[in-house]
Amino acid sequence: MSLACETCPVRDRAACSVLDEAGRDELSRIGRHRTLRAGETLFAAGEATDVCATLIDGALKVTRFDAEGHETILALVHPAGFVGELFQPFSDFDVVALTECRLCVFADRDFDAAIAAHPELARALLRRTQEELHASRAMQSLVMAGSGKARVAALLWKFAESASDSPCHPAARFELPLSRGEMADMLGLTIETVSRQLTALEQEGAIRREGKRGIELLDPARLSHLFD
Amino acid sequence: MSLACETCPVRDRAACSVLDEAGRDELSRIGRHRTLRAGETLFAAGEATDVCATLIDGALKVTRFDAEGHETILALVHPAGFVGELFQPFSDFDVVALTECRLCVFADRDFDAAIAAHPELARALLRRTQEELHASRAMQSLVMAGSGKARVAALLWKFAESASDSPCHPAARFELPLSRGEMADMLGLTIETVSRQLTALEQEGAIRREGKRGIELLDPARLSHLFD
DNA sequence: CGATATCTTGAGCTGGATCAACATACGTGG
DNA sequence: CCACGTATGTTGATCCAGCTCAAGATATCG
Incomplete structure (x- = not known):
């Protein structure tokens, strides 16, 4: 066959x-x-x-x-x-x-x-x-409705969910499957804005970055309340 | 039955x-x-x-x-x-x-x-x-990609098409089926921006407004080249 | 005729875009 | 192994489209 x-x-x-x-x-x-x-x-x-x-x-x-x-x-x-x-x-x-x-x-x-x-x-x-x-x-x-930060947060959440084996529970740590440019193209933002929102989220203590693509969710609640 | x-x-x-x-x-x-x-x-x-x-x-x-x-x-x-x-x-x-x-x-x-x-x-x-x-x-x-004017123009085009009997050809004159607020909600804009873009399109000679809801397409080509 | 809802117009403010510089990673070839 | 070139990401400075707030204008209706 x-x-x-x-x-x-x-x-x-x-x-x-x-x-x-x-x-x-x-x-x-x-x-x-x-x-x-x-x-x-x-x-x-x-x-x-x-x-x-x-x-x-x-x-x-x-x-x-x-x-x-x-x-x-x-x-x-x-x-x-x-x-x-x-x-x-x-x-x-x-x-x-x-x-x-x-x-x-x-x-x-x-x-x-x-x-x-x-x-x-x-x-x-x-x-x-x-x-x-x-x-x-x-x-x-x-x-249509969300701010730049809300869009980035929602995308991170989506990636965290699909990186986790149990559905509807985000993985605590994962690798971003997309480059900054690809994330920007998904969210209707620019590369620079995506980058800035990631730094902002890190400074607020919601996430921690490891290298270019590694993300650790320090405060999932803070992240998820930014959207929805 | x-x-x-x-x-x-x-x-x-x-x-x-x-x-x-x-x-x-x-x-x-x-x-x-x-x-x-x-x-x-x-x-x-x-x-x-x-x-x-x-x-x-x-x-x-x-x-x-x-x-x-x-x-x-x-x-x-x-x-x-x-x-x-x-x-x-x-x-x-x-x-x-x-x-x-x-x-x-x-x-x-x-x-x-x-x-x-x-x-x-x-x-x-x-x-x-x-x-x-x-x-x-x-x-x-x-x-995600279009400006305010492009969004309003595209929505007008869509309404003009559905008001026409022949598909894919916009009606030259039609009534807006939505209020300014509803249009704004569809386009991710505010009422004021929708209103301003309509005035701008009228001043450019693309459309003519008749009352609050009547629209006449004066220059369909100018309208459609704003999007797509 | 006033009352309420819808629409338009004006004046500033702001979030994200744009332009520009720098930083970091990653080859590839000397 | 290092030097260099390219791709990718970060940060800063400025600009502007669209938002916000505010005031009129134009229905529509009891």
């Missing part, structure tokens, strides 16, 4: 995990693996969106460039996540690898057929998409 | 339009009509989300209040639109009627069963949700 689902690290978390043996076999025949180097583009804005994919390993960003060449990061995609606009002919966003990535890629038309054949797959994808919509709206409200 | 789908004004645009006669009959048995007065709340943040709904008539807003009581409008819902988080136990957002509304309401558990029984319904909902996600991300990038 080409896709070797048996050894897939996300086989029980990805959308395809809701399928039975036969369904997964079918998907494995229409899909193919692909790897991306860090910085490589999966879809580009303006191009035809004829494929979709499940991320097996690594991290992707969904971004948009405005007229002046400024990049906005709209979402991050983690392993087991799904990308692709099944129903829109052209993409308005770029999807780019942040790190080296392994993906399971499907042609849109094949995947749409699989959705029709396997209702539970459609339902799983619906669930995923509703969750993404929810996350997008949460981000939108943060960016 | 309780829901009288035969006379429903959105029967060929709503998610349920993909169902055959039998499927629609089934839905009509599990759903019920509800009307909301302007300002009435359908869901409130923090409450259990045990129902979902298709909007038949009127307009809804999806909003969030931050700690200081500031409201952010995250999305508008138009007739044939669908609201409801099928898979999340509690809502993080309020859904409130902007105008008097008629809705077709379903219990989440019933609707989920209908999705399982009718794959085409799941697919239709998936499509709708992907489109909403797309719209949410477009809004997010506008708010």
Whole structure:
């Protein structure tokens, strides 16, 4: 079998995990693996969106460039996540690898057929998409209403949560997965402002920095009360 | 039949339009009509989300209040639109009627069963949700990157498009469906800034105002080049 | 006709952007 | 191993778009 689902690290978390043996076999025949180097583009804005994919390993960003060449990061995609606009002919966003990535890629038309054949797959994808919509709206409200410090604090919190094994409990110590510039692009701020807010948070005793990317949460409560 | 789908004004645009006669009959048995007065709340943040709904008539807003009581409008819902988080136990957002509304309401558990029984319904909902996600991300990038004038111009454009019968062509003249305050809440600006940007756009010759809510597009190109 | 809500306009203030300098890490080749 | 170059991050100084506060203007309605 080409896709070797048996050894897939996300086989029980990805959308395809809701399928039975036969369904997964079918998907494995229409899909193919692909790897991306860090910085490589999966879809580009303006191009035809004829494929979709499940991320097996690594991290992707969904971004948009405005007229002046400024990049906005709209979402991050983690392993087991799904990308692709099944129903829109052209993409308005770029999807780019942040790190080296392994993906399971499907042609849109094949995947749409699989959705029709396997209702539970459609339902799983619906669930995923509703969750993404929810996350997008949460981000939108943060960016629209929150101050620079609140945005940085919320992003730190999100990273702390995803670095922790127990969900909804932030890790006390973690490494930032993004550079200052990437954080700025996610938050609609500049590199300088992100840097200054991190120093401010450190001076207030909310966090401690270790090197460029290491963060220790000294006072999670103080951090979380800055947003929400 | 309780829901009288035969006379429903959105029967060929709503998610349920993909169902055959039998499927629609089934839905009509599990759903019920509800009307909301302007300002009435359908869901409130923090409450259990045990129902979902298709909007038949009127307009809804999806909003969030931050700690200081500031409201952010995250999305508008138009007739044939669908609201409801099928898979999340509690809502993080309020859904409130902007105008008097008629809705077709379903219990989440019933609707989920209908999705399982009718794959085409799941697919239709998936499509709708992907489109909403797309719209949410477009809004997010506008708010993160765009100036005040760009945001106001983009909102005018959106209203002009939805006021026009032909899609993708803005109406030359239309009435603003929102107050200045509601526009400000959608754009992450203040009432004063929205008002000032409208005056600026009028002085530049891009638009002409007629009374408080009437807008005439004098120079659509000048307007649209401000964003995107 | 006054009362209340909505909108516009003006005058300053401020948070984050911009511009600029410096610091630190990390190769790569001499 | 060190010298240098590049990428990344920090800090300082200034500027400006949009916020805040305040005053009028324009409905709309009993």
